[in-house]
Amino acid sequence: MxxxxxxxxxxxxxxxxxxxxxxxxxxxxxxxxxxxxxxxxxxxxxxxxxxxxxxxxxxxxxxxxxxxxxxxxxxxxxxxxxxxxxxxxxxxxxxxxxxxxxxxxxxxxxxxxxxxxxxxxxxxxxxxxxxxxIRRMPGPRTAHWLFHERGLLGEPVALYAQRVQTQGMGGPFAGATTGQEAPWVWRHDRTLSGGGPVMDSGAHFCDTIRYLYGDAESCYGRVLQLLDRRARRGDELVPVTMEDTFMATINFAGGAVGSWSVSRGLPGHSFAAVAYYGREGAIVEPNDAFHGPRINSQVVLRDGTSRPLAEYYREYLEALGENGRQRMFPHGIExxxxxxxxxxxxxxxxxxxxxxDGEEGLRAKAIALAIYESSTTGQVVRVEDVVAGRACEYQRPIDERWGL
Ligand SMILES: NC(=O)c1ccc[n+]([C@@H]2O[C@H](COP(=O)([O-])OP(=O)(O)OC[C@H]3O[C@@H](n4cnc5c(N)ncnc54)[C@H](O)[C@@H]3O)[C@@H](O)[C@H]2O)c1
Incomplete structure (x- = not known):
């Protein structure tokens, strides 16, 4: 058919x-x-x-x-x-x-x-x-293999994903730090997007960390809009209601802990530090706090030795065998x-x-939503309470707008 x-x-x-x-x-x-x-x-x-x-x-x-x-x-x-x-x-x-x-x-x-x-x-x-x-790409697939099958990195224990970006921003952040007016897009309105980077690009990150570290149990987050921005929609200048900064702690059910923070609303100095740690070593991502670990990451072990993730990808492909390769990268598609x-x-x-499926998508999204819900109430939020619809203060105005 x-x-x-x-x-x-x-x-x-x-x-x-x-x-x-x-x-x-x-x-x-x-x-x-x-x-x-x-x-x-x-x-x-x-x-x-x-x-x-x-x-x-x-x-x-x-x-x-x-x-x-x-x-x-x-x-x-x-x-x-x-x-x-x-x-x-x-x-x-x-x-x-x-x-x-x-x-x-x-x-x-x-x-x-x-x-x-x-x-x-x-x-x-x-x-x-x-x-x-993202999780289907060579970087995250190899990371999953290193953590969970090859056992090179030991049990996943911690992750750090920090990035402040002050230049070279496009899309809904065009002109953000230079004060230039951006053309209005639906992402500028929280009731249309559901949220900014925490759950837009952040949806990828939340899926990948679930894939590598397992389910998250609770989150504490602060989600901020440091820039007072307007975007042009026809003749109007419309206030932007999308966050530009967040800091979050993510506690995983298996005991690992994550620190995730990104800002596109701070001045001058940019930096990035992104690493996925197991007990025996880490995958160090050059700078992406949303879409990693990319294949150009480096694997660093307890003894300080270091090899590109791309080399482990070749080992992973070999370990998969022909059937496994067809399952993970059918027809060689990457x-x-x-x-x-x-x-x-x-x-x-x-x-x-x-x-x-839908439930898996929801469980990834619920990590991002727990961060918003935590920022709204000032409390640590259990991800299960988000999934069950009990933690919903942040989402209420969005649900009301769409009659949900
Ligand atoms: N996987 C990724 O890496 C990635 C990257 C960017 C965006 N996305 C996702 O893709 C989706 C779309 O994002 P985008 O950046 O392409 O947005 P976009 O604004 O560029 O495109 C959305 C399109 O939907 C159309 N549309 C609006 N209302 C419609 C309707 N009632 N019926 C049919 N079409 C309608 C718009 O005219 C527009 O062409 C979002 O969910 C976004 O999060 C994923």
Whole structure:
């Protein structure tokens, strides 16, 4: 069966998803076909459709409304790349129409939104996958192997991820520290995004640290907006309500502890210190406090000896054997976007759960939310209380805005 796929949301990240589709198509042409693209902005949908014939025979149909797309085209699976506040709206609509769904991180805009997605998938007997590309890449996969299979680093005990960035910031942080006006985007409004870096890029980090250190038990956090910013939306200057700074302590159920802090709101001096420690050594990441450990990290052992993570990656590939390599890096694909969609599509084909389903996505997101909830109440927050919907002060205005 060739899976009939739709792409919903054809903005920034959809380009990386489409490159992923091209890589999968080259390896397994019969697995899927992109039959529809949908974006509220027709020009974006048209651009996405026009790019498809470079890697599949026909262009997909173009839609600007999800309901019309579901009525007008036969679709088996949808890949949702919309702003966060629409993840549950688009996802539930698709699931209720009998369509399997992959949703970009950080799954729902709040826990309640995420529960709607999980419930709709269960009710309709369809797959719900969280699109999470980072843990599937060579760096995190090798780190997981070093910690949990090869045993080189010993038991995971601590992590430090600190970064202050004062220059070279783009996207919603463009002009942040120079006082320049940024063009307004949905990320500037907390009720549309659900939060800034803690749960936007932070969703990746929360997933990776769960992957490496296990479930988090509790968090204490301070989330701050040090910069008083306005962004331009048409003729208006709109206040930015996205944090630029946070500091958090994360306590893992297995006993490890993490210190995670990032600022894009401080002046002048930038620095970074990111290291993932086990009892016998550490993976030292050059500077990324969100998307690591990258393959250009260094592994440093108790005796001070040091080797690039990339060398251990080669050992890992050998240890995997042919079947293992096909499982972790099918057809030699190393790109996380291609790998997440391949996992989603083959989960549908083979009738198995995806690696990161709705619950797994929620548990990663709950770490980020525990940090916001802690900052809101000034208390240490148990991650389980976030998952269960008991810790929800921070999320309340967002839930109210979307009638959740
Ligand atoms: N995996 C990663 O590394 C990564 C990186 C960036 C973004 N993301 C995630 O991807 C998602 C999208 O982010 P982005 O940066 O591409 O945002 P974006 O603003 O560039 O794109 C969102 C698109 O959704 C469209 N849209 C809005 N309302 C719609 C509707 N009702 N129906 C259909 N389309 C609609 C917009 O017109 C826009 O083209 C977010 O969940 C974000 O967190 C993931």
């Amino acid at each position: 060739t899976i009939r796929l739709a792409l919903i949301g054809c903005g920034g990240i959809s380009k990386r998803h489409r490159e992923g589709y091209a890589a999968i198509k080259a390896a397994e042409p019969e697995l899927f076909e992109l039959v529809a693209v949908c974006d509220a902005d027709r020009a974006r949908a048209e651009e996405a459709a026009a790019s498809a014939p470079a890697w599949q025979p026909a262009a997909p149909r173009v839609f600007t409304d999800i309901g019309e797309m579901l009525e007008g085209e036969r679709i088996d699976a949808a890949d949702i790349c919309t702003p966060h506040f629409l993840h549950h709206v688009a996802g539930v609509q698709c699931l209720n129409a009998g369509v399997h769904v992959q949703v970009e991180k950080p799954i729902g805009v709040t826990v309640r939104a995420t529960r709607q997605l999980i419930d709709a998938a269960r009710r309709n007997g369809k797959i719900l996958a969280t699109a999470e590309n 790109d996380g976007f291609a790998l997440e969609t391949y996992d989603f599509l083959t989960a549908i084909r083979d009738g198995r759960p995806p690696e990161i």
